Amino acid sequence: MELHFPAGSPPLHVIAAAKIAQIPLTGKPSLTSGSPPTLLLETGQRINGANDILRYIGRIASLPNFYERDASQSSQIDEWIDYAPVFGSGSEFEGACAFVNEYLLQHTFLVGNSLSIADVTIWAGLAGAGLRWESLRKSKKYQNLVRWFNSISAEYDAVLSDFTATYLAKKGSTKAAVSKPKETQAASNSQSTVVENGVHAFEVDLPHAEVGKVKLRFAPEPSGYLHIGHSKAALLNQYFANRYKGQIIVRFDDTNPDKESSEFVDNLLKDIETLGIKYNAITYTSDYFPQLMDMAEKLIHKGLAYIDDTPREKMKEERMVGIESRCRTHSIKQNLDLWKEMIAGSERGLMCCLRGKLNMQDPNKSMRDPVYYRCNLTPHHRIGSKYKLYPTYDFCCPFVDAVEGITHALRSSEYHDRNDQYYRIQTDMGFKRVHIYEFSRLNMVYTLLSKRKLLWFVQNGKVESWDDARFPTVQGIVRRGLKIEALIQFILEQGASKNLNLMEWDKLWAINKKIIDPVCPRYTAVIEERRALLVLTDGPKDPFVRILAKHKKYEGAGEKAVTYSNRLWIDYADAISISVGEEVTLKDWGNAIVKEIKKDEDGIVTQLLGVLNLEGNVKKTKLKLTWLPDTTELVRLNLINFGYLITKKKLEEDEDFVDVVNPCTKTETLALGESDMRNLKRGDVIQLERKGYYRCDVPLLRSSKPIVLYAIPDGKQQTVGK
Secondary structure, eight states, X not given: OEEEEETTOOOHHHHHHHHHTTOOOEEEEEEOTTOOOEEEOTTSOEEESXXXXXXXXXXXXSSTTSSOOOHHHHHHHHHHHHHGGGGGOTTTHHHHHHHHHHHTTSOSSSSTTSOOHHHHHHHHHHHTTXXXXXXHHHSSTTHHHHHHHHHHHXXXXXXXXXXXXXXXXXXTOOGGGTSOOHHHHTTSSSOEEEEETTEEEEEOOOTTOOTTTOEEEEOOOSSSXXXXXXXXXXXXXXXXXXXXXXEEEEEEOOOOTTTOOHHHHHHHHHHHHHTTOOOSEEEEGGGGHHHHHHHHHHHHHTTSEEEEOOOHHHHHHHHHHTOOOGGGGOOHHHHHHHHHHHHHTXXXXXXXXXXXXXXXXXXSGGGSOOEEEEEOOXXXXXXXXXXXEEXXXXXXXXXXXXXXXXXXXXXXXXXXXXXXXXXXXXXXXXXXXXXXXXXXXXXXXXXXXXXXXXXXXXXXXXXXXXXXXXXXXXXXXXXXXXOHHHHHHHHHHHTTOOSOOEEOHHHHHHHHHHHHTTTSOEEOEEESTTOEEEEETTSOSSOEEEEEESSTTOGGGOEXXXXXXXXXXXXXXHHTTOOTTOEEEETTTEEEXXXXXXXXXXXXXXXXXXXXXXXXXGGGXXXXXXXXXXXTTOXXXXXXXXXXXBSOSSOOTTOOGGGGBOSOOEEEEXXXXXXXXGGOOTTOEEEETTTEEEEEEEOOSSTTSOEEEEEEOOSSOOOTTO
């Protein structure tokens, strides 16, 4: 496509949007001054006007929700596009900066919780202002605006670099408009990367934070094990606590007795310890149940909450369209009487819930009288049947955060629409606001992170348990062979990014490989099925033993005894690759020449005859064979490889995960291993020469049972179900 515009007047927001969306666009300054930009499509069709071109790019972009959204958000995007020209007015520039800065105090993006062409339009307006914006950007006058601008700049640095050089340098701006110089990075509220002694250190600022005064909380619900998504929240809390010399509270959000148990509490504590989280205290939301009920009653007295017996589905419909409940006008006495029925768990009380009286006409649906309390007769795992009603997360979270003195509540951006609700509830309760700091949820390809969906796999026997190596739980991925150091590095590399990215497992496993490869011991194994015997006619008739290093470059891996014999087992895959007369290299021994190959009636290679040629040049042979001596000291192995639990990279919102469950997620291969492997312990990480990395899941217990080794991915793309 060709974009025509007057010389000296490029539509910066259009060009930047096309760059970010990676839509090829050829810019041609061919129009006369004052002419509107024109986009010439390959079909010959023309689109005139910068904003119309921008909206067209938004519609055809592959970026999700770049322009096409629901009616409300699409309207907001259009409003921002129409507002953007104010940044080109000299007299109104700073006023516009102040307006957007105030708006961004409680928003990560201009519309919704992801990047849109509205963000690109305002960003381009600022970047195009040249030195005027640069001078403001270096001050602390508009911190929210600078944080937002820097976040977009850093995230799209690679695709915007030539745009900056071509269009912004002419306006007195520099590369700094896109990529922050190192000396100013630490001052912004976005992630920066510095290099210290060759090691990348990731720095992220926490707005409104004071050293020594930061208090954070990690608040998992005890309804499952900690998974990789929760790990990001836990590690970011740890990071900020360390950086600002603050405190962390581990708080169990135990307000749903139907899903929670002491087993999950115990395992969450185990996972938190595994991650190395250093907390100052453990609390439970259930510790605050008496105070929460007092607050609920206080809000009823103040007319800020009411009891509603509207059936759940009808209530949901009314909230969607903004219809006030008929119960909203009940008197305080009526509400208190029904509140007592809820406390008693009576038949009448079970029909009711407590709702906050906020704003049923608010465009933000989370503000439309959310539910604060529901009845539930299920006994609580800590306090039994003392209570017949329980607070919702929306009600108890802002309360307990305030009571515990939390300064910053870290929440994933999926809760962005609830931020206004959180602040409003704290205001109604009479508390000072707790700062909310958002980060993007960690989403992985071919992975389900919903506890409900993971529970389905456990209950239906698709996995062994919550610590199954196919699960994204901390215990599962550690059992698979992931080192916690790799997980921490992987998560901190993303920092507190607000971008909703779908991450590849390959990157995580590649980091893991760099950690385990330099130190893990090396062993040899031969696949048991159709293994072939290589007989060295001039080999040692009496086997002898040599002591070799388990890792040639790491003495700490120890040593092992290797037996040399005239009868060697080799993999069938190697046996069928060898030709008569070919010279091959026997690893850790030397060369041999194959003189004869024997096959059975089906053409299967069963035996090879050869002679040693230890003076041969190992650099000239094509095949480097791993081998095992034909002795009774070999140990049996079961090599287990895992595939993804689902066959689709990303599940759509309306898609049932059961329809994409992978039917084949586990393969087992029997093998023989060298005798020294009988000393392996559970959790040991090793490399099998020419086969990959493995973690010992079941060591040698008795000779009739094989050692169970789990294959550890190495970061190379794996086939689903392989």
